[in-house]
Amino acid sequence: MPFDDDLPSSAPKDSSETSGLRRGLTNYGDKGFSLFLRKAFIKGSGYTDGALEKPVIGIASTGSAYNPCHGNMPQLVEALKRGIQHAGGLPMEFPTISIGESFSAPTSMYLRNLMSMDTEEMLRAQPMDAVVLIGGCDKTVPAQLMGAASAGIPAIQLITGSMLTGSHRGERVGACTDCRRYWGKFRAGEIDGVEIADVNSRLVASVGTCSVMGTASTMACIAEALGMTVPGCATPPAVTSDRMRIAEETGTCIVDMARQRRTIDKILTPAAFENAMRVLLAIGGSTNGIVHLTAIAGRMGLEVDLAALDRMSRETPVLVDLKPSGTQYMEDFHDAGGMTTLLRELKPLLNLEALTVTGRTLGEELERGEPAFNQNVVRPFLQPIYPQGGIAVLRGNLAPGGAIIKQSAADAGLMEHEGRAVVFENMEDLAARIDSDELDVTPEDVLVLKNIGPKGGPGMPEAGYIPIPQKLAKAGVKDIIRISDGRMSGTAFGTIVLHVTPEAAVGGPLAYVQNGDRIRLSLSNREISVLISDEEMRRRSEARPVVIPTGDRGYHKLFLQSVTQADTGVDFDFLQATTLNGAVPRT
Known part of the structure; x- marks a missing residue:
């Protein structure tokens, strides 16, 4: 019977293990009626019974007119749906809030935890067997990974991709390292108002995230290092056909994840976080990356140890020649083979047995990758851009809980x-x-x-x-x-x-x-x-005793009541996972 709440005998009977539209049925005291009502309303959108029996794949869409970093969202969703449908899944797009770095007051970081809560609750509230998280701008990828880690279902990250570089008076430029460099020239009186206005129209040549190794590019690389993307997802520019093909491949992969019930806890392991820390150091990545990694790990009941990070930094050189630590841009990194090229150089330092979203290990994916070729963006391990990792951890009486410096820049x-x-x-x-x-x-x-x-x-x-x-x-x-x-x-x-x-x-x-x-x-x-x-x-x-800030109402009050310090990820204390005895194991 199409509305019988009993599942086939081979399926798990526990309601938390049901699939498709039967997941998370609203409780009216009658499961059969709940499913009947749900199917009646969704059929208003033109779905057939056959379509509704397929694995349901949620697509967390974060497009916004205030977020040009996600300006290619419609094309990504189209390609992603194509991949999902080809693999036999039913794509269901839904919105969450979107955080555009340049348009979020008082700061995008203030809203990261809110976006993570929005993501988590929508994954719990709506019936889906797995989810694709589409993000790119600085705080969106960590927010989505935090929310998905807490929700626990099969999940995969799809990066929006970096912008193209522009040209100003014969010089190649890109946001946002060159933004800061030119503004510094303007403040120093080295260029005039006419030139600063001119370069303002040249720095961002297309939609997409910053074209240097800023936080957005850092989190893209970290997501791939964690095993949370299909191979090659981190580096294709936003407006390229490579990015669209990655989206289609992501759609195929997520259907397999749903069928195999390859949940996020199988990917986000201590080994995966160690790999991500290595990559953060080797790319000369954003200092924000360690805050975000710590927050994601905290959702899995893991702790990123700053002392361990610093030890890794002493033996993990910066290998990627990208601004601000180097000279080039994300599209150059992509042309050089992207993360596959980098991970091969780091291979002796990596946990190659770590599982990825494909169901294969990191080591297996590297064996399947494009053959190595001559390029000048990813340096050989013994000829680095900088001899140690991009980030060093400092301590002293000014920072008993630690502080960070980006030594490579x-x-x-x-x-x-x-x-x-x-x-x-x-x-x-x-x-x-x-x-x-x-x-x-x-x-x-x-x-x-x-x-x-x-x-x-x-x-x-x-x-x-x-x-x-x-x-x-x-x-x-x-x-x-x-x-x-x-x-x-x-x-x-x-x-x-x-x-x-x-x-x-x-x-x-x-x-x-x-x-x-x-x-x-x-x-x-x-x-x-x-x-x-x-x-x-x-x-x-x-x-002069300090008066700790408090808020009067709403999210501001919740934030100030609950936010933790930098060394624990600036997450909300009530969102972090703990073990049964309250201790948090280190990675």
Whole structure:
């Protein structure tokens, strides 16, 4: 009987194991009626009984007029549906919120957890045997992976892809490292208003994510390293036929995942996270990548150990020649063989037995990949762009919970430095004084920005890329040490210490740094310290106790009540998985 809630005898009887339209039936006290009602309404869209008996594949669509990074969404969905239908599945597209990096206030990071909750709840609420998550812009991929990890069904990530590069007066340019470089020239008076307006129309040549190794490209590479995409998904530009073919292949793969019940917990294992950490270091990836990886791992009951990351960094060189650590762009990385080329260079350091969404191991996929060929984007292991991983972990009395520096995009001459603190209490203070001729600052000083962490921002804005004070920029200064409890864009560069933990807004040591304090940065010792005594730090904290920010209503209130620190992923505490005894195993 078509509306009998009994399944075939070979199928599991537990309601949590049912498939297709029978998954998650609304409880009216009569399962048969629930299925009858569901099928009646969906038939209003023209579906036949035959179509409705196929594996149901959800498509989490994140297209938005505010998100040009996802501007190719209609074409991706079309190709994806084609693959799903060819493999015998029923594609069901549905929307979730979309986060466009340049259009999200106060910061896209503030909304990442909301998007993860939206994704998780829609995966739970709607009947689907598996889901394809379409994302690309910085916070969308981690949000989707976090939500899918919590929901637990078979899932696969489809990346939207990077934009094409443009040309400005004969120079190849692309967002957003070149955005920052040209804006720095404009602030320093090296180019005029006419040229900055001209380059503004050249930096973004098509829809898609940033064309350098920013956070979007980093998360694309990490998703593939985790085994959460079909091979080759990370690098094809958004507007190419390669990207469309990847979408169709993704559709075929997800139907197989649904039939085999290849759930996300089989992919997101400790071995997979270790592989992703290796890749993050080898690509000179965004510092945001470690926050997002930590949050995704936390949804699986795993902890990313910063000490382990730093140990890996000492033995994993930067191999990919992309801005901001190198010179080239994502389309060049794709032409060089993409992740397959990189993973082969990293092969001795990888867990090759890690399972991927295809049902094959990472090692098996590398054997099936395109043969190696001569190229100049991915360097040989012994001829790296930078001898260690892109990210180093710092500790000291200024950051007892850790801090991060992107060493591959910093000034080597500033890596062992002691200087005078020039302190900004918050973003408003920074905006008011950074370009003042009265600002007491020299190139040897250390800029300190407080209260831009998870709670202080709120949402940990990318304001850690503190601009060079204008009077120094006009004097030709290109870099200065900068320290904050916030983040910076993966497209940014400079000697910048980020993610200082605990943040100032919750009473971390950063809150008590004063103008004129001496600060020491030592990369060799992995140290970031303020040179005052513990007694003086206690005296300052007692004299000016911190009032932790709270919210009045809605999501703002929930965020400030629940958000964790950078070292645990800036996720909500109630969304992180734990083991039975409450401990969280390390990766």
